[in-house]
Amino acid sequence: MGIESESSGAKAPAIRFETHPSRYKHWKLSFDGAIARLVMDVVEEAPMRPGYTLKLNSYDLGVDIELADAVERLRFEHPEVKVVIVTSGQPRIFCAGANIYMLGSSTHAFKVNFCKYTNETRLSLEEACSESDQHYVAALNGVASGGGYELALACEKILLCDDGSSAVSFPETPLLAVLPGTGGLTRLVDKRKVRRDLADVFSTLAEGVRGKRAEEWRLVDRSIPKSRFDQGVIEEANAIAARTKDKQGPGVTLVPLEVKRSEDGSKSKAEYKYVTLVVDSQTRVAELEVRAPEGAPETTAEALHKSGSDVWALRVFREIDDALLDLRFNHPEAGLVLLRTKGDPEAVRAADKALHALRDDWFAREILLKMRRTLKRLDLTARSVFSLVEPGSCFAGSLFELALAGDRTYMLDGGDEPPVIGLSPLNFGPFPMPNGLTRLETRFLHDPSAVKRLEGQTSLVDAESAAKLGLVTFTPDEMDWDDEVRIAVEERASLSPDALTGMEASLRFAGPETLETKIFGRLSAWQNWIFQRPNAVGERGALTMYGRPERPEFDWRRT
């Protein structure tokens, strides 16, 4: 990854995504009944990589990993929490956004992955508001600039301290010649519905907007005088808490995943309970195996709560999520993921059905939402994904959804133990893609009735039927299988990684635009492009020159 130059060859220590509040460096999480406070107090001298200091509550990936963990744990471990107040522990500054010197010294690939991850974290925070009845209130007790304001934009309410100096701002364009990278522009006009001309003025005004004007322009919900600010925040939080329903039962502790990692020649392996990830740096191919549950699923809410984070669906999707992040950040060269499953497809479908039946229970619902987020993470992972449906596999229901998220599916036709695939209720609604449609709806855009018909398809199907139903791409027989798969892999591995990223992203998200597709689409198109351009990162580009004594120089030709 990023900080050292790409050509230095020195391998940076791997980035790990599991953490725990007891290990947070930059956030303080505290609880007062239904109200939690998530206080950002970034330690300057604790960057994730050496080479920059995290001044003014600016963040790097290390800070955001803690935030993502906090948002996730609040949902599972603290169902009693109805409102989360996000605020700053530092005077006069809420958050200055992503650390500029970190960005300036990172590789392009790292920056893109960093922005994608932070975007996913912000979306998970929004999802907590809309789906989990856990409402985030940004209490801006200081300046919120760039990513700092974007963090606020992800919250349901924004309260700004009116003290003459606290402002919200997007200084990216005027100061750095880039764009706010965490969905800021989209949220401004799409979510908060700030008038576009005012948004235009705001986005070119480095110092930002303060007080009443910020409220008038809809940039914040309320601007509150400093002397009444703390009280105003509490009142707002109490009001939201009062109209939010209670959830039953105590929280569910998310236990550590306890991954076993090993190296063997060019291969590195991560072994989870239900997932194995093997990455071969020689062939640039990653193999991701996902395994079915053993035994019967929990069919009552009591049993489900009792199993806690050991419930198969939660465990396996937490593991997939972790493996995807590992792949993204620690194995940038692995361009193709071969996805396999192992186990009894009926066991997967039984687990799906049980979970679906319990969906009114908050914990079951949280598990479904976690699965949904992980599947979106897969949609948004810039790697080719081929699923291989082989004998002994279990591409059914929620695990078949993995295949639907991927780019192609190869299913063996025939043999001694012909593989089968199947659907479950979870394929028909609980897991919308970023475009708001299910993966089946997106797949059958040309014929929405096909999805209806598939709902009646309750039995497992073999390759021939699967092909006929349009659920798989190719169905080679035993004679052809090895060669077909080998050639597909080798061919894919030979294509330009950039072209593939763009092609896959274009093909995966057919159908309507949503806030989410816009955010990631703009990220991959505009922000990434601008991030690459000489006006930002060239020798005299604004990002390069930031903090340096000279001023940037631009190539004035519009593209």
Place this chain on the structure above:
Amino acid sequence: MSSVVNSERIPNNVDLASDKKLQRALEAWQPRFIDWWKEMGPEGFQEDQIYLRTAVSVDHEGWAHFDYVKMPDYRWGIFLTDPVSDRKIGFGDHMGEPVWQSVPGEFRNVLRRLVVTQGDTEPASVEQQRLLGQSCPSLYDLRNLFQVNVEEGRHLWAMVYLLHSYFGRDGREEAEALLERRSGNPDKPRILGAFNEPCQNWLSFFMFTYFTDRDGKYQLLALAESGFDPLARTTRFMLTEEAHHMFVGETGILRIVQRTAELMKKNKNEDARAEGGIDLPTMQKYLNFWYSVSLDLFGGEISSNAANFFASSLKGRAKEESYEDHRAVDGVYPMDVPVTAGPGVVTSFRREEVPLRNAMNEVLRDEYIEDAQRGVDKWNRALAEAGISYRLTLPSRRFHRRTGIYGGLYFDVQGNVLTKEDWERRRDEWLPSEADEAYVKSLMTAPIYDPKQMANWIAPPKHGIKGRPVDFEYVKRTA
């Protein structure tokens, strides 16, 4: 022209009579300014006749016109030093280009911020000092306080002139906001920290005018170099007035030092407090406080803003012509930057070669410190002449800082690293304690309005004002 906005009421050299845009802006703003002055200006003296200097033109005679006037009737004017023909920008990336007579669009926001930040300090200091008249040590000092106050008011006008003339609607809104913020008000504080500190006694007032107004001098000197010519010309004229404020501070402290020395000699234990004076250690604490909060006003030691201001040719160095390299692209400024392990814990210092442009705040601070030392030397000479061995000193620039690389860390007055606990335990050795505040206040309970009298804790000045005697009735009280 309206009754309030005309060249008779508002002396100027900016051709107000034919500037419709400026007239219109001032018509709205001037009444608000008067309201602000009545609300936040000197409390209890608005009806009195004060012997004040008014600038009625920029020439030698006109800028120092003395007469009695009621403060709300003071003629706040708008003056720029005369233009220099063919003036060229003297530093930064635009060096050598003709100076700008209007605001370059790309610098509009940055310049407005600079003007607003400077402008905000002017009414702030009036607010900070508004109750001081009620404990004045003499009519001479009372008049000096009011002279400082009305001139801070005029400096506000100077900045408002720029906002009205060059920054459009935003400028007009900022000009109004300058009258809305209030020093020390948590909801509407003034922009910079030192201007929210209460200035509740005359010792603080003299320290403020010596140390904090001197920051103003250096900011004005740096802005006087600006490639934006109207700003450069405005600030140059302001500097002539700022000099008087520092004179008030320097001589005020000198007179306290002289009186304290006298009182010490009178007492067998050299105990100035026993004689109703301000002892030197207490003076040192007030010096430590106002000096350190004034150092903060220069901004961070390593600053991309400072680099940007310099690169953009908006804010130079004080007396830029005294430097050789006006682009300052290649130079470095070596700094020992504290290395911390956790909040407030300094483990060591790391030598950093800061690019010169990024160190411009520190360059300006260096000049300031050198200048500030001169007055301290004078006070110490007076102590030496009086046979007193105590000496006043400037504390280390690391001491009691809130911004920059030392902000939030703990150092003693020599600049040695302290732990938080040590700092808290020893704070009162270096900064005014509550007891010190109470003591200084106890000396200044009643104002002295009799021209023949002077408070016990301060010596009379050598000379009066504009050739008048020291016991001249500088303020004619109506009540």
